[in-house]
Amino acid sequence: MRFVHSLLLALAGILIFGFAWHLVVLATRPAPLRLPAMAFSDIAEGKSHAVILDSKSREISRAIFDWDEKSRGHNEDTLKTWLKAHQPKLAGLPTNIPAPAATSPASKPSYPAHSLPALLDAAKVAFGGGLIAEASQAPGSGFDQARARAESTQIKNARSEDWIPPPHEALSALYELTVSGEMPRHIIASLFRVAAGFIFGALLGIPLGLAMGSFAWLSSLLNSVIQCLRPISPIAWLPVAALTLKGADNAAVFIIFLSSFFPIAVSTAAAVATVDLKYRRSALNFGVRGLDSARYVIVPAVLPSILTSLRIALGISWVVVVAAEMLGVSAGLGYLVNDARNQLRFDRVVAAMIVIGLIGLLIDTSIRRFERMELERRGLGAR
Amino acid sequence: MSPNLGDVFAVPASHGASKPPQSGSASVKIRIAGVYKTFKTKKGEVPVLEGVDLDVRDREFLAIVGPSGCGKSTLLNCIAGFEGIDSGSIQIDGEQVTRPSPKRVFVFQETGIFPWLSVWDNIGFGLGRKMPFAQKHEIVMKYIDLVGLTGFEKALPSELSGGMKQRVEFARALAVDPDILYLDEPFGALDAFTRLEMRREIVRIWKATGKTCLLVTHDVEEACELADRIAVMSKRPATIKEIVENPMPRPRDPDEKAFRDLKDHIFETLGVERRV
Numbered sequence: 001m002r003f004v005h006s007l008l009l010a011l012a013g014i015l016i017f018g019f020a021w022h023l024v025v026l027a028t029r030p031a032p033l034r035l036p037a038m039a040f041s042d043i044a045e046g047k048s049h050a051v052i053l054d055s056k057s058r059e060i061s062r063a064i065f066d067w068d069e070k071s072r073g074h075n076e077d078t079l080k081t082w083l084k085a086h087q088p089k090l091a092g093l094p095t096n097i098p099a100p101a102a103t104s105p106a107s108k109p110s111y112p113a114h115s116l117p118a119l120l121d122a123a124k125v126a127f128g129g130g131l132i133a134e135a136s137q138a139p140g141s142g143f144d145q146a147r148a149r150a151e152s153t154q155i156k157n158a159r160s161e162d163w164i165p166p167p168h169e170a171l172s173a174l175y176e177l178t179v180s181g182e183m184p185r186h187i188i189a190s191l192f193r194v195a196a197g198f199i200f201g202a203l204l205g206i207p208l209g210l211a212m213g214s215f216a217w218l219s220s221l222l223n224s225v226i227q228c229l230r231p232i233s234p235i236a237w238l239p240v241a242a243l244t245l246k247g248a249d250n251a252a253v254f255i256i257f258l259s260s261f262f263p264i265a266v267s268t269a270a271a272v273a274t275v276d277l278k279y280r281r282s283a284l285n286f287g288v289r290g291l292d293s294a295r296y297v298i299v300p301a302v303l304p305s306i307l308t309s310l311r312i313a314l315g316i317s318w319v320v321v322v323a324a325e326m327l328g329v330s331a332g333l334g335y336l337v338n339d340a341r342n343q344l345r346f347d348r349v350v351a352a353m354i355v356i357g358l359i360g361l362l363i364d365t366s367i368r369r370f371e372r373m374e375l376e377r378r379g380l381g382a383r
Numbered sequence: 384m385s386p387n388l389g390d391v392f393a394v395p396a397s398h399g400a401s402k403p404p405q406s407g408s409a410s411v412k413i414r415i416a417g418v419y420k421t422f423k424t425k426k427g428e429v430p431v432l433e434g435v436d437l438d439v440r441d442r443e444f445l446a447i448v449g450p451s452g453c454g455k456s457t458l459l460n461c462i463a464g465f466e467g468i469d470s471g472s473i474q475i476d477g478e479q480v481t482r483p484s485p486k487r488v489f490v491f492q493e494t495g496i497f498p499w500l501s502v503w504d505n506i507g508f509g510l511g512r513k514m515p516f517a518q519k520h521e522i523v524m525k526y527i528d529l530v531g532l533t534g535f536e537k538a539l540p541s542e543l544s545g546g547m548k549q550r551v552e553f554a555r556a557l558a559v560d561p562d563i564l565y566l567d568e569p570f571g572a573l574d575a576f577t578r579l580e581m582r583r584e585i586v587r588i589w590k591a592t593g594k595t596c597l598l599v600t601h602d603v604e605e606a607c608e609l610a611d612r613i614a615v616m617s618k619r620p621a622t623i624k625e626i627v628e629n630p631m632p633r634p635r636d637p638d639e640k641a642f643r644d645l646k647d648h649i650f651e652t653l654g655v656e657r658r659v
Contacts, residue, residue, distance in 0.1 A: 278495035281465050285483045286509035286559065296508075300499040378498040379541025 018167045025166045032158035038083070039150035040065070041142055051146045052086055057154055061086050062143050165347040173347035174354060182336075183355060189331035191359070193249075193324075194317045197256025199316075202310060205264030210294065212265065213302075214271020226266065234259040234320050238327060248328025252321065259320040260313035264306075271305030272298055304374045311367040317359045396551065398485060412563065413439035414597045418471035420457060431457050432468070433620035439597055444589055446598040446606035446651060449616030456567055457601045458490075458621070462597065463489045463565050475563070485509055487563040488556035493572045496540055496549040502527065502551050503536040509559040526554035529588065546577035550584070557592060564589075566598040582608055586633060603657075605648050607642060608635050615652045625652050 034055050052060045062081050165173070177183040212219040234255045241251035275298055283289065283297040295349040325334025333356050340348035415625040420432040431454040431621040439445050449455045460466040462473055473480045475487065483489070488509070496505045506523045525595045527533055530550035540548050549569060556564055566585070586609060589596050600606050606613045627649060631641055650657040 278491045278493070279497060279528070281463075281483070281489060282491070282495040282497070282508075284465070285485065285487075285489050287483075287485050287511075288508075297497070300497065303499070377539055377541065379539070 022166045025164050029163045030161050033159040034154040036060075037150040037154045037157075039146045039153060041145040041149070044142075049142045049146045050082075051084070051143055051150055053147065053150045053154060057151050060327075061148060062146070069138050096351075104111055130171045162344045162346055165350055168248035170345045170350035170354060173345070177336075177348060177351055183351075186333050186336045186352070187355065187359065189329075189335075190321050190325065190333045193252050193332065194256055194314070194321050197253045197258075197321075198260045198314055198317050200257045201260030202264055205261045205270055205313075206306060209265040209268025209306075210272055210298065210302075212269035212292065213275075214298070219269060219273075226262065230262045230266065236325050238324065242328060243325060252324040252329060255324045256321055259316045260310075263313045263316060264309045267309035267312075268302065268306055271302040271309075275301045304371065304378065307367065307371040307374055311364060311371060314363055314367060315360065318356075318363060322356055387609045410440045411438045412441040412443075412475065413437075413597070414472075414474045414477075415439075415458075415462065416472050416474075418458070418461065420454075420466075421469055430620035432461070432622075434622055437614055437623050437626070439595060440612075442593050442595055442613045444586075444596040444598070444609055445612050445614065446600060446610035447614045447616060448600055448603055448606045448653070450618055450653065451601055451619065452659065453616050453619050457559070458616075459489075459565055459567050459597065459599045460555075463487060470596070478545070485559045486561050487565065488559060488561040489565045490552055490556055490569045492568045494540070494545075494552045496552050496555060498540045498547060500540075501536065502532060502538050502540070502543070505540070505551055506554045506558050507618060509555060522558055523554075526558045529557065529591070530554040530584070534632075538603040544577070545573050547580055549573065549577075549581055550622060551624050553585070553588060557588065557594075561594065563595045563597060566596060566600075568600050568602075569598075571600075578605075583634075585609065603646055603653075604637060606644050607649070608637065613649060616647055627652070 030189055032055060036052065036054050038050060038052045046066060049062065050064045050065060051062045055058050061082070063078075065078065124221045174183070208222075212222060237258055238251055241254045242248055244253055245251050279297055279301050280293070288296060321332070322334035322337065325332035326338040329335050333352050336352045337349055337356075340346070340352065415435055415437040418435040419430075420430050422429045422431055435458060437447075447455045447458065461468050462480065464480045464487075464630055469648065482553065489495070497508065500508065503523055504527055507519050510519050510522060524536070527536060530552055530553055532547060532554065535543065540551065543551065552569075569585075570581050573581060582605065585596075596609075598606065598609060607629060610629055615624045615627065616622070617624045627645065629645060631639075631645070635642060637643075647657070
């Protein structure tokens with residue numbers, strides 16, 4: 001019952017978080033950006049209506065162009081003058097419209113110099129492309145038709161800026177990555193790196209910590225070096241590691257090794273140095289000394305501290321591996337984050353973040369279980 | 384730490400109620416002569432023991448009482464071989480103490496049993512790992528029975544009460560069949576009822592096994608209840624002020640006049656006003 005209760009509360013917490021996340025996305029996501037646009041209506045009775053809309057789709061100006069034979073010659077000048085006149089209100093618009101012939105790409109079909117398509121092409125180039133609606137067969141007449149066209153162009157070309165995805169987008173990206181097999185591949189790569197580095201770190205860190213805690217001279221010999229190296233972020237080792245270890249893959253494992261080795265060695269040494277004098281003396285009293293004392297008294301006495309340091313070191317390793325994988329490697333959750341960002345796939349970035357968090361939680365709880373078992377054995381359990 | 388130095392620094396310690404034990408007597412188990420010890424701290428040297436002389440007889444129950452921080456625990460640690468002395472000599476059966484030995488087992492202030500081992504494993508710890516299981520089991524079960532913990536062999540210390548843990552520690556100490564038990568305020572961490580029960584228990588065990596017991600305590604009543612002789616220590620730097628004989632038959636009643644007189648005498652020697 002108690003379990004169900006806390007499970008429900010945990011679920012509620014996750015839901016609240018997701019809801020808050022969604023709200024933040026909605027509240028901060030900028031509206032899709034519209035660009036100013038100009039459009040002509042279809043030519044009717046030798047005339048075409050034209051409007052200019054600003055970035056908020058407000059009409060700035062309207063004009064009527066004659067499209068009979070004799071007006072053609074000066075239509076380009078009229079258009080230029082007209083656009084130029086409204087330039088200040090259309091921030092970002094170019095100041096002059098280049099001649100159609102000069103700016104039309106060679107691949108495009110060429111039109112008569114002052115035909116409507118030619119003018120549109122010229123204006124398109126000048127507006128940065130895609131800003132002016134093509135004349136189409138849409139019904140309606142005059143300014144209304146021009147305005148409708150300009151606006152539909154604005155909507156079509158609106159650029160929605162890249163933004164944090166809401167939860168459902170991230171989850172669907174997660175699903176997509178999982179079924180495609182990409183996510184499992186990255187997870188395995190990251191877990192492998194962490195396992196390799198962490199096992200090395202523990203295999204070296206625990207014995208060294210035990211030795212440093214037992215022999216004061218060894219502690220004095222190594223302590224200054226270790227204390228100097230320890231505050232260096234493992235990530236700062238990346239360039240050196242990549243250079244000496246020939247390859248980013250080895251470097252990442254080495255960095256995980258560093259991130260687990262130092263915490264394990266230092267806290268094991270501290271735990272050994274603070275083993276209750278009673279236990280040491282009990283062992284001595286019964287003639288248990290040297291390696292026997294280490295094995296049967298010191299190691300069992302510091303086991304809970306070692307487990308705690310392993311848990312903390314593994315937590316650090318998991319944090320560090322993501323950063324270490326952002327450079328030079330071609331698989332792993334850190335790589336996935338970086339790669340998705342480069343592709344502007346923020347939904348994938350967030351999906352990777354979710355997986356990183358879940359795996360971190362899984363690692364922590366499983367080690368914590370061992371730790372609690374040991375503590376409860378000693379009557380020090382938290383509950 | 385030449386044994387001869389002790390004679391040079393020897394200060395006559397025993398006067399009053401007791402007679403100094405005969406020099407070279409066969410009944411002397413522990414001979415402490417002219418022991419000096421200084422602690423080196425950041426603020427300088429603190430003399431702790433300043434010429435301590437004490438003879439502990441074989442199979443007797445001797446208590447050392449003294450004010451808090453007077454160095455009585457330090458003295459016991461030196462006798463047990465956990466700490467060195469600056470000068471003087473500590474001899475057991477005529478041999479200089481240089482390090483701890485399973486022949487002399489220390490019972491700690493708060494239990495020194497290992498929390499990661501079961502009752503059985505704790506009691507068997509001192510017997511070594513080479514002893515055949517059947518023999519080890521026989522010894523362990525004998526002492527489990529002796530201290531009244533039958534049925535708790537598999538229990539972990541965390542599952543036991545304070546008094547039961549203390550019994551495990553006694554059993555662990557007795558299992559190696561030592562000559563001497565060093566008791567450093569062994570009941571200090573227990574509640575009043577358990578303490579009373581454990582005092583009865585230790586007397587029973589002492590009578591049953593015939594060990595030499597050396598108890599350090601700041602509880603004068605405890606010393607009077609348990610010991611044959613009571614060595615009263617001075618404040619730091621410590622010497623033995625007086626050794627008081629306690630001839631009262633057991634079981635002892637703290638309300639008897641003889642008991643109260645003994646307590647009064649010790650408080651007087653300590654220079655402590657015992658009435659509140």
